[in-house]
Amino acid sequence: MRRAPSVLSALGTALAAAVLLLVAIAALWPGLLATDPPNAVDPAQALLGPGPGHWFGTDQLGRDIYSRVVHGARPSLLLGLGATLVAVGAGAVLAMIAVVGGRVADEIVMRLTDVLLAFPGALLALLVVAVLGPGTGNATLAIGAAFAPGFARLVRGEALVVRESDYVRAATVLGYRRAEVYLRHVLPNALPPLLVLATLSVGTAVLAGSALSFLGLGPQPPSPEWGAMLSAGRDLLGSTWAIAVFPGAALTATVVCVNVVGRDLRNRFEGRRPGAG
Amino acid sequence: MKHDPDSEPDAEPGAPSAGGPGAPRGGGRAALARWVARRLLLAVVVVLGAATVTFGALRLTPGDPVKVMVGISAAQNPEIVEQARHETGFDRPLAVQYADFLGDLARGDLGWSYQLQESVPTVIGDNLWPTVSLTLAGFALAFLIAVPLAVATAGRRPAWRALSSLLELVTVSIPGFWVGLLLLTFFSFRLHLFPATGGTGLSGLVLPAVTLALGLVGLFTQILRDGMARALDEPFALSARARGTGETAVRLRHALRHALIAISTISGWTVGALLTGAVVVETVFGRPGLGRVLATAIQNRDFPVVTGITIVSGALFTLITLGVDLLYRVVDPRLREAPA
Numbered sequence: 001m002r003r004a005p006s007v008l009s010a011l012g013t014a015l016a017a018a019v020l021l022l023v024a025i026a027a028l029w030p031g032l033l034a035t036d037p038p039n040a041v042d043p044a045q046a047l048l049g050p051g052p053g054h055w056f057g058t059d060q061l062g063r064d065i066y067s068r069v070v071h072g073a074r075p076s077l078l079l080g081l082g083a084t085l086v087a088v089g090a091g092a093v094l095a096m097i098a099v100v101g102g103r104v105a106d107e108i109v110m111r112l113t114d115v116l117l118a119f120p121g122a123l124l125a126l127l128v129v130a131v132l133g134p135g136t137g138n139a140t141l142a143i144g145a146a147f148a149p150g151f152a153r154l155v156r157g158e159a160l161v162v163r164e165s166d167y168v169r170a171a172t173v174l175g176y177r178r179a180e181v182y183l184r185h186v187l188p189n190a191l192p193p194l195l196v197l198a199t200l201s202v203g204t205a206v207l208a209g210s211a212l213s214f215l216g217l218g219p220q221p222p223s224p225e226w227g228a229m230l231s232a233g234r235d236l237l238g239s240t241w242a243i244a245v246f247p248g249a250a251l252t253a254t255v256v257c258v259n260v261v262g263r264d265l266r267n268r269f270e271g272r273r274p275g276a277g
Numbered sequence: 278m279k280h281d282p283d284s285e286p287d288a289e290p291g292a293p294s295a296g297g298p299g300a301p302r303g304g305g306r307a308a309l310a311r312w313v314a315r316r317l318l319l320a321v322v323v324v325l326g327a328a329t330v331t332f333g334a335l336r337l338t339p340g341d342p343v344k345v346m347v348g349i350s351a352a353q354n355p356e357i358v359e360q361a362r363h364e365t366g367f368d369r370p371l372a373v374q375y376a377d378f379l380g381d382l383a384r385g386d387l388g389w390s391y392q393l394q395e396s397v398p399t400v401i402g403d404n405l406w407p408t409v410s411l412t413l414a415g416f417a418l419a420f421l422i423a424v425p426l427a428v429a430t431a432g433r434r435p436a437w438r439a440l441s442s443l444l445e446l447v448t449v450s451i452p453g454f455w456v457g458l459l460l461l462t463f464f465s466f467r468l469h470l471f472p473a474t475g476g477t478g479l480s481g482l483v484l485p486a487v488t489l490a491l492g493l494v495g496l497f498t499q500i501l502r503d504g505m506a507r508a509l510d511e512p513f514a515l516s517a518r519a520r521g522t523g524e525t526a527v528r529l530r531h532a533l534r535h536a537l538i539a540i541s542t543i544s545g546w547t548v549g550a551l552l553t554g555a556v557v558v559e560t561v562f563g564r565p566g567l568g569r570v571l572a573t574a575i576q577n578r579d580f581p582v583v584t585g586i587t588i589v590s591g592a593l594f595t596l597i598t599l600g601v602d603l604l605y606r607v608v609d610p611r612l613r614e615a616p617a
Contacts, residue, residue, distance in 0.1 A: 115326045118319065118598075119591060120549030126556070130575040130583045131334040207452050211557055214454045215572045227454075234458060234561065237473070241462045248455030255450040 013264040016257035023254050026073035036064040038071035038224045047240050057242035059232070065242055069250050072224040076251065079140055079218065079225070080206030084198050086144025087205075091151025091194075092187065098152070099159045100182050109156075113149040121146040125208065129217045136225075139218035143208045147201060154197060158190035165189075196266045203258035210251055226251040313603060320595040327591035331584040332378050336371070343367050361391070382588070388581035392574070397585035400570060408566035411558065412551040414482055415489030422494050427501035427536065428528050432509050441498060448495030453554055457488040457561035474563035485562045489554045493547065500543060504536030511535075538609050544601040548594050 026033050035055075042062035050057045056065035098109035116124065128142035162168060163186055171181045210227030212218040219225040221232065226247040233243030343362045344352040352358060362368050365388075366377055381388070387397035426444075430437045464484060465473040472481050508514060509532050517527050540547075556568035563569075567586055574582035 111322075114319065115323050118323045118545070118595065119327060120552055120594060122549065122553030122556070123587060123590060123594075126553075126571065126575060127331065127334060127583070127587055130578070130580070131337060133578065134576060203450065207450075210452055211454060214452075214557065215560055216576055217572075227452075230455060230458060234461075237458070237461055237466050241466070244458040244462055248452065248458060252447075252451045252455065255452075256446060259446060259450050 009264075013260055016260035019253060019257045020261060023073050023077070023250075023257075026070045027077045028074075030067075030071045030074065034064075034067035034070040036067040038068045039063065039222050040067075047236075049240070050242060056246045057240065059240075059243050060236055065229075065246055068224040068229060069226070069246050072226045072229060072247060072250065073254075075136065075219050075223055075225040076206060076210060076227070076254070079136065079143070079209030079213075080202050082140040083143035083147065083205040083209060084202050086141060087147035087151050087201065088191075088194065088198055090144060090148040091153075092155050092191065094148065094152035095155035095159055095190075096182065096187060098156050099163065099186070100178070106156075109152065113152050116149040117153075122208065122211075125212065126217075129212065134217040134220070136219045136223075139209060139212045142212070143205050146208070147205065151194065151197075154194055155190055158193055159186050162186050162189045193269070196262070196269050199265055200259065200262035203255045203262065206251070206258065207255055309606065312606070316599050316602065320599055323595050324588065324592045328379070328382055328584075328588050329375075331587050332375060335580050335584065336374075364389075387585035387588070390574075390579055390582045392577050392579040393582070397581050400582060401567065401585055401589055404565060404567045404570050407564060408555050408559070408568060410482065411485055411489065411564065411566060412555055414486035415493070415554065415558075416547070416551060418486050418490035419493035419497055422490060423497035423501055424533070426494075426498045427505055428533060430498075431502045431505035431528070431532070431536075438502075441502065445495035445499050448491055451491075453488055453492045454557045454561050456491055457484070457558060460484045460488060461561070481562075481564070485558045485564055488558050488561070489551065492550060492554050496543065496546070497540065500539050501533075501536045504539035505532045508532040508535035538605055541601055541605040545594075545598045548597050552590050552594060 022033075030038075040063060042058070045054070045058050045062040046060055048054055048058045048062075054064050054066065056069060058064055059068075094109055094113070098106040101109075125142040125146040128145050129138055132138035132141065168181060168185050171185050176184075209218060210225070210230075213223075213225050213227030214231045216228075216231060219228050221228060229243060229247040230251075233240075233245075233247070237244055341358075343358055343365065366374050369377075385398060387401070389396055390400055393400055426441060430441045461473060461484065464470045471484050505528065509527070514527055514531055517531050518524075522530075552568075555566060556572050558564070559566040559569035560572050567590070570582060571586045573579075574586070
């Protein structure tokens with residue numbers, strides 16, 4: 001069992017939450033934090049180092065890197081959040097098919113997830129992008145598809161537990177239709193425990209999304225998505241280090257904070273559930 | 278890139294993720310044979326599944342897959358398209374195509390890349406060694422970093438463990454391609470110690486291997502440390518200490534051996550992380566290899582290459598995880614008895 005969180009780790013969680021709030025503001029209202037529009041080109045100011053006018057310097061087209069990093073929060077987070085949503089949604093549908101459909105459906109879904117989980121997830125995501133083609137939406141779907149089998153197994157496990165609970169039996173005895181019992185009682189009660197896992201997955205999904213963009217398979221230029229910016233920075237390393245450093249720092253800080261908050265949530269949640277952990 | 282929630286480093290460090298179904302219940306050779314048979318069957322299903330998915334994927338692609346395959350410039354010429362359609366068998370019924378596909382696969386014929394103008398097995402053969410050397414070096418390096426860290430911090434003062442946990446948090450949260458970029462910025466462009474791109478010699482291997490290794494170090498350290506902490510609480514550790522064996526010797530000779538076995542529980546995650554890490558690392562460092570060929574092939578929608586590399590790496594992945602699981606079952610008799 002984990003011990004009670006110390007003052008230090010509580011402080012860490014608070015700090016992480018504060019950083020995430022800042023990232024959320026950047027994603028929702030980038031204009032509040034950015035000093036320039038993300039795609040304002042100014043060739044006279046190209047490839048400047050960090051300084052008072054441009055805090056993080058400028059890129060080869062004279063665009064302000066700080067403003068692009070701020071504007072990059074939205075596409076980067078959307079990719080991670082969208083992929084997690086796709087994974088939870090697809091996982092829940094698969095799990096419900098397994099739970100509602102009886103033994104044959106359950107066996108088929110479970111063996112399918114066996115095979116998918118026995119295969120490296122990133123390779124699965126790459127394969128989906130290969131079929132659908134590069135782009136923001138397709139990259140989101142690809143990562144969601146790679147995460148879905150894990151969620152399907154977890155939702156199924158929870159749903160099987162919930163199905164045996166008294167209130168579900170009561171609903172069945174009262175003569176509610178099967179579909180109604182499953183949709184109104186089993187599914188809603190099987191989902192909450194997964195929110196913790198979903199939070200932790202957002203960090204991994206943001207990383208996976210930025211990796212796909214870095215490979216040129218996600219959001220396309222001139223999107224200020226962090227992975228795409230780093231990919232451009234790779235080609236400019238000979239002349240400036242700024243584009244290769246700042247978007248990566250923003251990305252890493254975001255993922256570290258998501259993981260810190262996610263772990264804190266998990267510890268609290270497991271503490272409240274007897275026998276879990 | 279790290280993936281499915283099950284193998285997420287946080288999920289269950291101690292739980293076997295590659296143990297798979299069908300653990301033997303009773304002891305003995307028959308049970309082990311049954312376990313191997315089930316795992317082999319699963320391996321065949323996985324590879325066949327991967328092959329079927331790639332086959333189906335190509336047919337589900339929006340637009341004319343033949344035009345996509347021959348490339349944009351050649352697609353302008355209807356003669357080339359029709360010839361390619363006939364050569365690839367796309368003009369025949371789906372069931373015949375599938376049977377042909379499986380037959381070709383059984384003969385090792387993975388098709389022809391229109392982008393690279395080479396047969397896919399040749400492409401894979403030419404690029405296999407750089408990737409294998411990179412992943413082996415990365416794996417070995419991750420071990421060399423994780424073992425001393427775990428030996429030094431297991432069961433020690435909380436401050437050490439906190440520091441080590443912080444390191445683990447950072448290594449699971451930091452994108453590998455950014456680590457690569459930072460190393461390139463500093464060591465190649467500032468200090469000019471290593472080649473910035475395409476180095477295939479030993480000096481060109483250093484930075485890519487370090488980048489790949491850092492992605493593994495966090496989870497390796499965590500699992501080794503947990504395994505060592507458990508082993509240090511066992512009666513055999515106490516009896517070794519009672520015999521007067523020094524603390525370092527207890528850790529190295531007794532506890533570490535047990536902890537190393539714990540690493541086998543994440544062999545599937547490790548191989549997956551190495552395979553996909555290679556894609557990113559080879560792209561960052563401009564290194565030749567299967568990963569970079571795969572990334573380029575996806576961008577160019579060079580399907581035969583994508584299909585070929587997916588099937589080959591899927592097969593390698595299942596074979597390696599099966600081999601590792603089997604090896605550890607032979608080495609550690611307890612694993613043969615215990616349900617995985």
